[in-house]
Amino acid sequence: MAYQWSVWRLAAFCKNFSILDRTNVRHFSSAAGHISEKAVPYTTVLKKESSGAKGPTKPLPLSTDAVVIGGGSVGCQTIYHLAKMGMTNVVLLERDRLTSGTTWHTAGLLWQLRPSDIEVELLGHTRNVVAHELEKETGLNTGWIQNGGLFIASNKQRLDEYKRLMSLGKVYGIESYVLSPAETKDLYPLMNVDDLYGTLYVPKDGTMDPAGTCTTLARAAAARGAVVIEDCPVTGIQVKTDDFGVKRVSAVETEHGTIQTSCVVNCAGVWATKIGQLAGVNVPLIAMHHAYVVTERIEGIQNMPNVRDHDASVYLRLQGDALSVGGYESNPVFWEEVSNTFAFGLFDLNWDIFMQHIDGAVNRVPVLEKTGIKSTVCGPESFTADHKPLMGEAPEVRGFFLGCGFNSAGMMLGGGCGKELAHWIIHGRPEKDMYGYDIRRFHHSLTNHNRWIQERSHEAYAKNYSVVFPFDEPLAGRNMRKCALHEELLHQGCVFQERGGWERPGWFNPEGTSAVLDYDYYGAYDIPSHENYAYKEVLKKEYTFEFPPHHDIIKKECITCRNAVALFNMSYFGKFYLVGPDARKAADWLFSADVNKPPGSTVYTCMLNKKGGAESDLTVSRLEPSSQSYPLSPAFSGTGFYLAIGGAVAQHNWSHITTVLQDMKFNCSLIDCSEELGMLSVQGPASRAVLEEVLETDLSNEAFPFSTHKLVKAAGHMVRAIRLSFVGEMGWELHVPKDSCVPVYRAVMKAGAKHGITNAAYRAIDSLSIEKGYRHWHADLRSDDTPLEAGLGFTCKLKTDIPFLGREILEKQKENGLHKRIACFTIEEKVPMFGLEAIWRNGTVVGHVRRADFGFAVDKTIAYGYIRSPDGGPVTLDFIKTGEYSLERMGVHYPATVHTKSPFDPENKRVKGIY
Numbered sequence: 001m002a003y004q005w006s007v008w009r010l011a012a013f014c015k016n017f018s019i020l021d022r023t024n025v026r027h028f029s030s031a032a033g034h035i036s037e038k039a040v041p042y043t044t045v046l047k048k049e050s051s052g053a054k055g056p057t058k059p060l061p062l063s064t065d066a067v068v069i070g071g072g073s074v075g076c077q078t079i080y081h082l083a084k085m086g087m088t089n090v091v092l093l094e095r096d097r098l099t100s101g102t103t104w105h106t107a108g109l110l111w112q113l114r115p116s117d118i119e120v121e122l123l124g125h126t127r128n129v130v131a132h133e134l135e136k137e138t139g140l141n142t143g144w145i146q147n148g149g150l151f152i153a154s155n156k157q158r159l160d161e162y163k164r165l166m167s168l169g170k171v172y173g174i175e176s177y178v179l180s181p182a183e184t185k186d187l188y189p190l191m192n193v194d195d196l197y198g199t200l201y202v203p204k205d206g207t208m209d210p211a212g213t214c215t216t217l218a219r220a221a222a223a224r225g226a227v228v229i230e231d232c233p234v235t236g237i238q239v240k241t242d243d244f245g246v247k248r249v250s251a252v253e254t255e256h257g258t259i260q261t262s263c264v265v266n267c268a269g270v271w272a273t274k275i276g277q278l279a280g281v282n283v284p285l286i287a288m289h290h291a292y293v294v295t296e297r298i299e300g301i302q303n304m305p306n307v308r309d310h311d312a313s314v315y316l317r318l319q320g321d322a323l324s325v326g327g328y329e330s331n332p333v334f335w336e337e338v339s340n341t342f343a344f345g346l347f348d349l350n351w352d353i354f355m356q357h358i359d360g361a362v363n364r365v366p367v368l369e370k371t372g373i374k375s376t377v378c379g380p381e382s383f384t385a386d387h388k389p390l391m392g393e394a395p396e397v398r399g400f401f402l403g404c405g406f407n408s409a410g411m412m413l414g415g416g417c418g419k420e421l422a423h424w425i426i427h428g429r430p431e432k433d434m435y436g437y438d439i440r441r442f443h444h445s446l447t448n449h450n451r452w453i454q455e456r457s458h459e460a461y462a463k464n465y466s467v468v469f470p471f472d473e474p475l476a477g478r479n480m481r482k483c484a485l486h487e488e489l490l491h492q493g494c495v496f497q498e499r500g501g502w503e504r505p506g507w508f509n510p511e512g513t514s515a516v517l518d519y520d521y522y523g524a525y526d527i528p529s530h531e532n533y534a535y536k537e538v539l540k541k542e543y544t545f546e547f548p549p550h551h552d553i554i555k556k557e558c559i560t561c562r563n564a565v566a567l568f569n570m571s572y573f574g575k576f577y578l579v580g581p582d583a584r585k586a587a588d589w590l591f592s593a594d595v596n597k598p599p600g601s602t603v604y605t606c607m608l609n610k611k612g613g614a615e616s617d618l619t620v621s622r623l624e625p626s627s628q629s630y631p632l633s634p635a636f637s638g639t640g641f642y643l644a645i646g647g648a649v650a651q652h653n654w655s656h657i658t659t660v661l662q663d664m665k666f667n668c669s670l671i672d673c674s675e676e677l678g679m680l681s682v683q684g685p686a687s688r689a690v691l692e693e694v695l696e697t698d699l700s701n702e703a704f705p706f707s708t709h710k711l712v713k714a715a716g717h718m719v720r721a722i723r724l725s726f727v728g729e730m731g732w733e734l735h736v737p738k739d740s741c742v743p744v745y746r747a748v749m750k751a752g753a754k755h756g757i758t759n760a761a762y763r764a765i766d767s768l769s770i771e772k773g774y775r776h777w778h779a780d781l782r783s784d785d786t787p788l789e790a791g792l793g794f795t796c797k798l799k800t801d802i803p804f805l806g807r808e809i810l811e812k813q814k815e816n817g818l819h820k821r822i823a824c825f826t827i828e829e830k831v832p833m834f835g836l837e838a839i840w841r842n843g844t845v846v847g848h849v850r851r852a853d854f855g856f857a858v859d860k861t862i863a864y865g866y867i868r869s870p871d872g873g874p875v876t877l878d879f880i881k882t883g884e885y886s887l888e889r890m891g892v893h894y895p896a897t898v899h900t901k902s903p904f905d906p907e908n909k910r911v912k913g914i915y
Helices: 007-017 072-083 119-140 156-171 182-187 209-225 270-279 350-363 366-370 410-427 450-462 484-488 522-525 534-541 551-564 583-590 647-664 687-693 738-756 763-774 807-816 877-882
Strands: 068-071 090-093 149-152 177-179 198-202 228-229 234-241 247-254 257-260 265-266 285-295 306-309 314-319 321-325 373-384 388-392 400-404 493-497 502-508 566-569 576-581 600-608 614-622 640-645 669-671 677-683 710-712 717-722 732-738 759-760 821-827 839-840 845-854 858-868 883-887 892-899
Touching: 068 072, 072 090, 072 209, 072 400, 072 410, 119 156, 119 209, 119 366, 119 410, 149 156, 149 321, 156 198, 156 845, 177 182, 182 198, 182 687, 209 228, 234 270, 234 687, 265 366, 270 373, 270 400, 285 314, 285 350, 285 450, 285 839, 314 350, 314 763, 366 892, 373 450, 373 522, 388 410, 388 710, 388 763, 400 410, 450 522, 450 732, 484 493, 484 738, 493 839, 502 551, 502 566, 502 647, 502 763, 534 759, 551 566, 566 710, 566 763, 566 839, 576 583, 576 647, 576 710, 583 640, 600 647, 614 647, 614 717, 640 647, 677 687, 677 738, 687 732, 687 738, 687 883, 710 738, 732 738, 763 858, 821 883, 839 858
Parallel strands: 068 090, 068 265, 090 228, 149 306, 265 400, 566 759
Antiparallel strands: 149 198, 177 198, 234 247, 247 257, 285 321, 285 373, 306 314, 314 321, 388 400, 493 502, 566 677, 576 640, 576 669, 600 614, 614 640, 677 732, 710 717, 717 732, 821 858, 821 892, 839 845, 839 883, 845 858, 883 892
């Protein structure tokens, strides 16, 4: 029976069949009794009728190199890529049949363009696997359909976002076109274009078939020796503690036997949290209902592209001669009691929630108002706090890998992520920079915090189709970690950002305070929305791809730092001590620079991976031994180091260091004092004059040179003062016990008043640091960039004979040349850039911008990106210097000047106090 799209017919349908759940108005959960099987729009479904007793479809091996748990898209892609890379003694365990969890009902859309170069590459690999590689290997058609994709823009900001994607796509050769409303109508005659601003058309986007893809992947993996076993639920994971106290995977238990293995890959989707619990691993995802409906036949819809109308929060997927219609709403239903036996199941659709998508779909394709609904598809999906997957080795247990939490994108990201996960397992790290998906991006205090997980996952779901603006911040899961100065700065107008759970200063608003309030779920679930929410209104004003309205306020902070003095609260920094008998050996191996300097010295360095990529940049200070433990020093003898690391990536750094210490069996300890210490950075030409009134020590260049540190008293409180700068000025960092932060801060501000001191924050740091040419890790310095490529060769002790992690790769690069190299660009025209802009050299795309900001001292937009040669050969400095460049921003080319040194203070005089 078909049902009309008109509101009265839907209301009648809901009433007659009791679909509206009025018993729980908040829709936080669903009753188990609502589970029933509905119809997915696929010709082939892998569900088989029960024939009585069930058992594994194949005998279980006694031992394997790896066990993949979960036979959905990501599990099948992972075992396929493991086998393809040569690890063939692997097994996939599926509790029911392949695809039976969440994959079988997925919409299967693949869009090639995303606001991330890494995601574009991952999607490109998936497309290549399903559209080409698998058919060549097996002779089987996966069900791939290339019908194109169409993104709808109803306003200028949305079209600007699409133009940014188009520019990035040119770097990767992805064909795309910005269309006018009239051109859109020609392409899609059934579409209403009266309210359109424009569209982005990508002809080679398409649609995947879940059953066809997964069965073909399984066959290809099996042909290489991998084993896929269905009807075999995992009941336990054995974890053993080795002689060094490290927890490691040792076996996987099932009802039908135990498999000895040192590697488990959790690809269990919605059920991944339960699999994690078996090993004592936190898996921070949440299950929600996610729905679409399938229409009856629509005349003239054949061969139309798939559509994403982001502003209406709806997608339209071509389904033969019909459409599947779904989207993301602000009040999704949470599946709180995840059933272990739920397979090939669907929920009853809550029309009260889903109606908003129908309204948006009818507006975009009016013929739908008179089209029947053939079936509903409402199934479980897993969602995460930032709408990104969870991947990589869990910090709690070695050998336990995650490949889950794909936020309804497991089909389109599965190929790229499966390949990276396989490389991670075999080689110890992925090929690409996967930090954005790495479980270690979340601080350990958050991964088992249920309120944080639910709030952030809800907001990420509800905002999935929102424009991705450069300066947006979450409203959910805030105030989890606050430093001792939080209230002090809040009352002075600080607008906070969230990084790693911390509230860190973003900028200072002279118009008043804007506190972050408890999450109101955007008014969903009968929770009242905050009225006159100042923080939310401040964020909304910055929803632009032009210069933000607070541009001049950031300018004032920057110029005051350049001309006088500014105080930055950087207390969110990660602060670790590395001590113990093997501390020196560990430091030699971990850090690319030679940190074995006399006590009192501080060194800027990188930490590398085995491929020479930068896992971190940080400062390392050599300590004097101490007989007693207190916040400014642990008790230790021998060699000890103090590490200061950007707080957003502190967990990643902690995990990297811990893993290296374990692998190398170094006898030393890593101690986290991040919560016990604050960090104040006083920077600018007047910083010495200000601090001479606060610190009880000689601050002259001779007594306190650059890159040194001392324990001194500040306004009567003991602090560690380090002469460093992250903004390119003379200045000192004060590392302060948390109980002393407020009095020390007040003393500095009082002493600085006559020098014109100002509070400044991270938006200013972003501008000041790019102006000076300092790197930001995970922007213009990532784990797939070596220090030589990034212009940080001075951080590498290659002139010594000291071995360090990644050294061999750097030596080969010096011998063979660099195949990419960072370059700095400035443009004369006053337009903002934020990254992802295409870099053109002599009329050819040679890279894209990684990081960009406006430099107020040079009065220009500054951009950094990596350059590759079109012929694939080495990139020399001469190659960079001799080209004519332009940067493509939203389809417009801007002539650019290339620099091989910082455009501000290239001689590096100011940090040394030479003005």
